[in-house]
Each structure stands twice: as structure tokens, then as C-alpha cells.
Amino acid sequence: MEDYLNLLNKGQRDAVLYNDGPSLVIAGAGSGKTRVLTYKIAGLMQSGYAPSSILALTFTNKAAKEMKDRIATIVGEEQAKRLWMGTFHSIFYRILRMEADKIGFSESFTIYDTSDSRNLLKSIIKGMKLDDKTYNPNKVHSRISQLKNNLVTPQSYMGRSDLHETDMHARMPAIKDIYFAYTERCLKAGAMDFDDLLLYTNILFRDNPGTLYKYQQIFKFILVDEYQDTNFAQHLIIKKLADKHHHICAVGDDAQSIYSFRGANIANILNFKDTFPECKLFKLEQNYRSTQNIVNAANSLIDKNKEQIKKNVFSENDEGSLIEIISTYSDTDEAAAVARRIEEMYKGKYNDFAILYRTNAQSRILEDQMRKRSIPYKIYGGLSFYQRKEVKDLLSYFRLTTNHDDEEAFKRIINYPARGIGETTLNKIADCALTHGVSYWDVISDTLRYNLPVNSGTALKLGAFKTLIEEFSQEAKTRDAFAIADMIVKRSGILNELFQERSPENMTRQQNIEELLKSIHEFCEKRQEEDGEENVLLTDFLQEVSLLTDQDTDTEENTDVVTLMTVHASKGLEFKNIFIVGMEEELFPSNMSTGSEDGIEEERRLFYVAITRAQENCVISYAKSRFRNGSTNYCNPSRFLKDIDPKLLKLPQDYMLSHGRVVSPDANSSRFEMFRRQNPSNYNLQVKQRESSGGFKANQPRFSQPLSNRQSSFKPLSNNPNSISAVSNTNFGNIKVGTFVEHEKFGIGKVIELEGTDGNCKATIMFKNMGQKKILLKYAKLKVLNDK
DNA sequence: ACTAATAACATTTTT
DNA sequence: TGTTATTAGT
Numbered sequence: 001m002e003d004y005l006n007l008l009n010k011g012q013r014d015a016v017l018y019n020d021g022p023s024l025v026i027a028g029a030g031s032g033k034t035r036v037l038t039y040k041i042a043g044l045m046q047s048g049y050a051p052s053s054i055l056a057l058t059f060t061n062k063a064a065k066e067m068k069d070r071i072a073t074i075v076g077e078e079q080a081k082r083l084w085m086g087t088f089h090s091i092f093y094r095i096l097r098m099e100a101d102k103i104g105f106s107e108s109f110t111i112y113d114t115s116d117s118r119n120l121l122k123s124i125i126k127g128m129k130l131d132d133k134t135y136n137p138n139k140v141h142s143r144i145s146q147l148k149n150n151l152v153t154p155q156s157y158m159g160r161s162d163l164h165e166t167d168m169h170a171r172m173p174a175i176k177d178i179y180f181a182y183t184e185r186c187l188k189a190g191a192m193d194f195d196d197l198l199l200y201t202n203i204l205f206r207d208n209p210g211t212l213y214k215y216q217q218i219f220k221f222i223l224v225d226e227y228q229d230t231n232f233a234q235h236l237i238i239k240k241l242a243d244k245h246h247h248i249c250a251v252g253d254d255a256q257s258i259y260s261f262r263g264a265n266i267a268n269i270l271n272f273k274d275t276f277p278e279c280k281l282f283k284l285e286q287n288y289r290s291t292q293n294i295v296n297a298a299n300s301l302i303d304k305n306k307e308q309i310k311k312n313v314f315s316e317n318d319e320g321s322l323i324e325i326i327s328t329y330s331d332t333d334e335a336a337a338v339a340r341r342i343e344e345m346y347k348g349k350y351n352d353f354a355i356l357y358r359t360n361a362q363s364r365i366l367e368d369q370m371r372k373r374s375i376p377y378k379i380y381g382g383l384s385f386y387q388r389k390e391v392k393d394l395l396s397y398f399r400l401t402t403n404h405d406d407e408e409a410f411k412r413i414i415n416y417p418a419r420g421i422g423e424t425t426l427n428k429i430a431d432c433a434l435t436h437g438v439s440y441w442d443v444i445s446d447t448l449r450y451n452l453p454v455n456s457g458t459a460l461k462l463g464a465f466k467t468l469i470e471e472f473s474q475e476a477k478t479r480d481a482f483a484i485a486d487m488i489v490k491r492s493g494i495l496n497e498l499f500q501e502r503s504p505e506n507m508t509r510q511q512n513i514e515e516l517l518k519s520i521h522e523f524c525e526k527r528q529e530e531d532g533e534e535n536v537l538l539t540d541f542l543q544e545v546s547l548l549t550d551q552d553t554d555t556e557e558n559t560d561v562v563t564l565m566t567v568h569a570s571k572g573l574e575f576k577n578i579f580i581v582g583m584e585e586e587l588f589p590s591n592m593s594t595g596s597e598d599g600i601e602e603e604r605r606l607f608y609v610a611i612t613r614a615q616e617n618c619v620i621s622y623a624k625s626r627f628r629n630g631s632t633n634y635c636n637p638s639r640f641l642k643d644i645d646p647k648l649l650k651l652p653q654d655y656m657l658s659h660g661r662v663v664s665p666d667a668n669s670s671r672f673e674m675f676r677r678q679n680p681s682n683y684n685l686q687v688k689q690r691e692s693s694g695g696f697k698a699n700q701p702r703f704s705q706p707l708s709n710r711q712s713s714f715k716p717l718s719n720n721p722n723s724i725s726a727v728s729n730t731n732f733g734n735i736k737v738g739t740f741v742e743h744e745k746f747g748i749g750k751v752i753e754l755e756g757t758d759g760n761c762k763a764t765i766m767f768k769n770m771g772q773k774k775i776l777l778k779y780a781k782l783k784v785l786n787d788k
Numbered sequence: 789a790c791t792a793a794t795a796a797c798a799t800t801t802t803t
Numbered sequence: 804t805g806t807t808a809t810t811a812g813t
Contacts, residue, residue, distance in 0.1 A: 087802075088802095195803090364804090593799085629798060
């Protein structure tokens with residue numbers, strides 16, 4: 001263990017060894033920040049700190065897991081797993097559950113994800129009869145999020161005239177009321193959103209000095225990674241917890257602060273020494289990752305920012321090659337040029353390449369070109385596994401099972417799979433719940449007491465649903481998570497629903513459900529082995545999974561593919577060769593950020609992050625025209641290109657650096673391009689035809705995500721076309737009692753009763769998998785099965 | 789109650 | 804352009 005110090009440079013060593021008081025470690029890009037953190041934690045354990053007395057906070061589960069693994073190799077797994085290591089949200093979720101009674105929640109409270117929050121806000125805004133254009137749910141949500149991050153509760157909102165003013169100015173005077181209602185509804189539903197985890201932690205510590213004291217005692221040493229990305233709520237939690245012993249170490253890089261749109265406050269790191277005046281400052285300035293040219297280019301760029309901690313990042317690696325700039329006429333050309341360049345630079349490993357872009361929308365066009373050249377690739381981001389409909393549906397069952405009051409989960413599954421409880425009924429329940437101030441579940445639990453105006457048939461269906469969920473939760477008390485999950489999938493009807501049709505959509509859904517079940521199984525086994533828990537409960541799994549993102553699921557490491565992702569997603573990663581595409585005004589910097597100097601500086605930091613991902617080569621490209629939001633726009637190269645020392649750039653011929661504008665036509669322009677410029681409207685058609693006949697399917701890489709729109713255009717396969725005759729809407733003659741029919745949704749069934757005639761003929765059909773249903777022949781697309 | 793059609797809309801997103 | 808949410812029609 002002693003010899004690890006030899007693996008560190010002077011700055012790293014000093015940072016690792018100083019443990020007497022607060023310290024701030026400013027770690028430049030690629031300077032071995034993780035190494036310092038891991039050795040520091042390992043060192044603390046060696047010098048007598050129990051692992052359970054160390055709190056280490058990160059921003060991603062992935063970062064936490066990686067660090068834990070690395071520490072485990074030094075001190076052993078037994079010790080490492082006792083550390084309090086995780087994201088802010090997951091650690092304080094754990095604590096909040098243990099202390100739930102002190103803040104008016106039940107210990108089984110659930111987490112609303114972003115879309116849950118938005119749905120709830122939408123229904124509140126609707127309920128208040130406000131215009132959802134002025135009160136755009138997204139805007140309202142980010143406003144509320146901002147308030148929570150700054151620890152403004154609905155109560156404290158009352159006395160803040162400055163906030164009212166802001167709302168008036170934004171022409172949203174009702175924000176206050178919406179915020180109030182939202183908080184109420186979350187409380188009723190026994191749910192917290194992501195921001196609440198931090199807000200309520202602060203409230204817990206504020207109102208319960210004893211509890212705060214307890215955790216101050218527990219956490220004898222606190223470390224925080226990526227401190228530049230903390231918001232005020234997180235900053236204050238840390239401040240409170242460290243208040244007793246001042247054993248705190250914050251690590252970060254102000255130059256890499258790129259999440260201010262989510263409430264991160266760069267001032268937290270810039271003013272850290274004001275919070276802890278006796279704080280020691282360490283700077284890690286040697287970059288081990290990149291060539292000198294890349295480091296110097298990045299330095300010259302970030303130098304243009306005013307707000308920053310002075311530092312001198314340097315590299316002793318090779319000088320390396322210049323930053324290459326590629327200019328093209330169109331976005332399609334750009335993607336093609338990048339793909340071509342990758343092929344040229346390819347030396348046997350696609351893993352060495354990453355393409356970074358500002359917005360996810362840019363990925364598709366790159367994807368097309370990669371397919372064309374049959375370069376294997378993988379896209380990070382897009383819709384996460386946990387946001388897929390079928391996964392969310394199943395998770396909603398879990399949520400409602402563990403917390404009956406969870407309103408958003410309730411709404412999702414009350415009629416999924418279809419059980420004849422439609423919009424009308426749901427609206428009645430919602431009204432009823434609102435007027436009586438109770439949860440949806442309370443209403444259906446006692447429809448008489450709350451005067452729910454439904455007929456006996458509906459009441460019966462509601463009762464059946466209630467019983468179903470209650471059975472699940474009864475079982476969930478004793479049996480393990482996997483058993484319950486398996487039972488829910490089968491008994492809820494989800495499985496039947498998915499096995500109705502053999503459509504490609506359903507196939508992937510089945511796979512996703514299976515994958516989720518598999519992960520539950522693995523989770524249970526892991527917990528059993530690690531903690532010796534006899535029964536891993538569903539609540540345990542939910543606690544884990546509610547805060548998990550796609551990035552956390554293990555990626556097959558031994559696949560050799562080019563990585564495509566947003567710049568944001570690339571933070572913390574490194575690649576031999578980096579391509580940064582779409583380096584244009586309006587796009588990078590984004591036109592949403594150009595309004596303020598702060599916005600521009602953040603975009604510049606974002607570009608800094610992108611460049612510093614590269615170890616050896618960095619290629620930057622821009623197009624002069626780009627298809628965006630349905631129309632072609634002409635664009636200029638990004639202002640940030642001028643911020644890089646021109647000596648470090650290899651510029652295209654047509655780039656006039658002195659003016660920073662495109663003044664001369666591209667010498668390489670093809671005839672096709674000239675044509676396109678004159679006929680921009682015809683261009684798309686041409687491209688489309690070219691691509692659709694291009695046969696990209698043949699070389700489809702194994703690990704790329706299928707393009708969703710293409711996949712959904714496939715038609716479901718019918719089982720045996722020859723044996724089926726379609727029934728026209730006017731003739732039901734061939735349907736009799738005893739006839740076997742196939743319904744699009746419900747599958748195969750036998751007609752057991754017929755009533756009415758012609759236009760409103762109803763059939764009662766016993767379906768194989770779905771049970772008995774009444775079907776209006778006029779609307780149902782039934783197929784009569786002749787043989788059988 | 790469900791599907792098809794149309795209108796409206798678009799950053800980044802560790803949790 | 805692509806997606807998503809509401810609406811109209813069967």
C-alpha cells in the first residue's frame with residue numbers, strides 16, 4: 001500500500017495526504033482526478049477510518065461503481081462495500097427512507113421521474129383552467145425545479161416579493177399556486193421528485209438537529225466529486241454535514257461545469273474557500289491524457305472565459321498533430337466526410353473513435369452515413385431503457401404495489417392492459433380525489449364514502465383492480481422481489497397483451513420485459529450474496545432502479561464500435577480520436593444560450609470538455625447548411641473556432657479566419673452540391689431516393705439501435721393468410737355461435753353468444769387468453785377462422 | 789374505446 | 804424532419 005505514493009506526482013500526493021481539514025482539489029482535464037480520489041479514500045481507510053464513516057458522493061451511479069471497484073482492488077471488496085458511496089440522490093434517498101416519518105412521508109414513498117412530474121403538472125395546470133401555452137409544463141417544471149434547488153418551499157415563497165416579480169415578468173403569476181398544488185399532490189401520492197430528495201434532506205436536517213447531529217457523527221470524512229456541478233441544495237447539505245469536523249474534500253474543475261441548466265452553480269466551487277475559510281487548495285495541472293497540441297488548443301479556448309480559477313494545465317506527452325478542421329456544404333456531406341475520415345484513420349480498432357455532437361437530433365444523419373460505409377457504431381443516449389413504455393408500465397405496477405397512493409403509477413396502469421376503465425371513469429376518480437383531498441387509491445377503496453358516481457359495472461371493475469394490487473402487495477411482504485415481479489407480469493395481463501401479436505414492436509417489448517425481469521433476478525442474487533438478505537423485497541429493487549439511468553447498465557466492453565454521443569454524455573470519458581461535429585453558430589453555441597454572457601461561457605466550457613476528451617487526434621467539422629426543424633438553414637462556423645490559437649489548427653482552404661466568415665466558395669464543391677444550392681427544395685427528395693435504394697440494411701451493425709420509425713413501419717404478420725377470410729362491415733353472415741374468430745388485439749376466441757342484428761350486432765366471445773369479451777361487430781376487425 | 793389523422797413542437801439532462 | 808399529443812371518426 002505504501003508504494004502507491006510513488007505512482008502519484010507531487011500535486012496528487014499532496015492532495016491525497018492532506019486530511020486535517022477542508023480541501024479543494026482543482027483537477028484539470030485528464031489530470032488523474034479519479035486516481036487521487038481512490039487513493040485518498042483507500043488511504044483514509046488504512047489510517048483508521050472505518051469505511052462506514054466515509055461518505056463519497058458522485059454524480060453518476062457509474063462513477064460511483066467504478067470508484068468502488070477500484071478501491072476494492074486496493075483494500076478488498078469486503079471493506080469497499082461498506083463505504084457510503086453513491087450519487088447524492090441515491091444516498092439521500094436511503095437516508096430519507098429511514099427518516100421518512102420525520103418529514104411526513106411513509107418509508108415506502110416512491111420517486112417521480114421527470115415524465116411523472118410533467119404529467120402531474122399538466123393535470124394541475126388543466127385543473128386550474130390555465131392556458132397550457134403560457135404555462136408550458138416543461139417551463140413550469142424547470143421553474144419549480146429551480147425553486148427547489150434553491151430551497152424555496154411553497155411556504156417560503158410567500159414572503160419573497162422578488163420571486164413574484166420574476167413570475168410576473170415571465171407572465172406566469174400562477175406559478176406560486178401551481179407549485180403549491182404540485183407539492184400537495186406529491187405529498188398525497190407519497191411521492192418525491194428528483195429535486196425533492198435534496199430539498200427534503202435539507203428540511204430534515206433543518207428541522208431535526210438531532211438527526212443532523214447523528215449523521216455528522218456517522219460521516220467522519222466527506223468527499224465530493226465533480227463539485228462544479230453541485231447546486232445550492234447539494235452544497236448546503238454538504239456544508240451542514242461537514243460543519244462539525246470539517247473533514248471535507250471537494251474535487252472538481254470549474255472549466256468543466258456544463259450543467260447550469262439543471263441548477264448547477266459554478267459559484268459553489270469558485271467560492272468554496274468562503275464556506276470553509278481554512279480550506280487548503282490543491283491544483284492538479286499535469287494532463288496525462290492528451291497531446292500538447294490538444295491541451296494547448298483547449299487552454300487557448302478556455303482562456304477566453306472570464307469566470308474561472310487560474311490554472312496552468314500542461315502536457316508532457318508528444319506534441320501530436322494539429323486540430324483538424326473540416327468544412328462541408330451540407331450536414332449530409334459533413335457526416336459522410338467524418339465517416340470517410342474515420343476509415344482513413346482506422347488502425348484496427350473502432351473503439352478508438354468517438355463522434356460528439358451538441359444535440360441528439362444530429363445523430364440520425366451520422367448514423368445513416370456510418371451504415372452506408374458499414375462502420376459499426378453505438379449511440380449513447382436517446383430514450384433510456386427505463387423510459388420505454390413497457391418498462392415504465394411494469395415499474396408502475398411495482399410502484400403501486402409498494403405505494404398504493406402513487407398517483408402517476410395508478411394513472412398509467414389502471415387501464416393497462418385494457419380492463420374497461422376509460423377516461424371518463426378516471427376523470428371522475430380524479431375529481432373525487434381532488435375534492436376530498438385524498439389519493440386515487442383511497443377513492444376506489446371506498447367508492448361509496450367518496451360518492452364516486454359510477455355504475456355498478458364500473459365499480460366492479462375498480463374493485464377487481466384494487467383486489468389485484470392488494471394481492472400483489474400482500475405477497476410482496478413475504479416473498480422476494482423476483483417472485484413478485486414474475487407474478488405481476490403474469491397476473492396483470494401484461495404478458496398476455498404482449499403475446500397477442502407477433503409484431504416486431506411486441507417482440508422488442510417482450511425482450512425488454514424479460515431483460516427487466518432478468519435484472520431483478522440478478523439484483524436479488526447479488527443482494528443475497530453480499531448482504532446475506534434472505535428476502536430481497538420489491539421495495540429494495542425499486543429504490544435502486546428509480547435512480548438508475550441507461551448509462552449505468554453495463555455496456556459490452558469487448559465490442560469494437562465507434563461511439564456516438566452528445567458532448568454532455570462524454571464527460572469523464574476519453575478516446576484516442578475525437579470528432580466534434582456541427583461546430584456552427586446557432587448550434588454550438590446553441591441559439592438558446594447566446595442571450596447571455598454566462599450562457600456563452602458555459603457553451604465554451606462544453607466545447608472545452610469536448611476537445612479534452614481526445615488523446616491523440618481531434619477533428620472538428622462544420623457544415624454551411626443544415627437541415628433543422630424541417631427546413632434548411634445556412635450557417636456560419638462557430639465563434640469558438642476563433643478562440644483557439646490558430647497556430648494549432650489545420651484549417652480548410654476556404655476558412656477565412658481573420659473574418660471568421662465564409663467568404664469564398666469551397667474549392668472542393670461537387671457538381672451535385674452546386675445543384676443543391678440552386679435547388680434546395682428538390683434536394684431532400686433526391687437524397688431520400690438515393691438512401692432508400694441504398695440497401696443499408698445489409699450491413700447493419702449488430703449493436704446499433706434500429707431506427708424506430710423504420711421498424712414501426714413493418715406490418716404484423718398474420719398466422720396463415722390462406723385460412724382466413726376477412727369479414728366486411730356489412731355482412732356478419734358467417735359468424736355464428738361456435739365460430740372461431742381472431743381479433744386483432746385479443747387473439748383467437750370462440751363466439752358463445754350473439755345479440756342484436758346487422759348494424760349493432762354484438763357478439764360475446766370467449767378468448768383463449770383474454771377471457772370473455774363483448775364485441776361490437778361493426779367496429780371490431782374480426783377474422784373468421786375457417787378450419788380448426 | 790380505440791385507431792387514425794392532424795396539428796404543434798422542437799437544447800444539453802449525471803438524478 | 805421526426806416525434807408527440809390531441810382530436811375526430813368508426
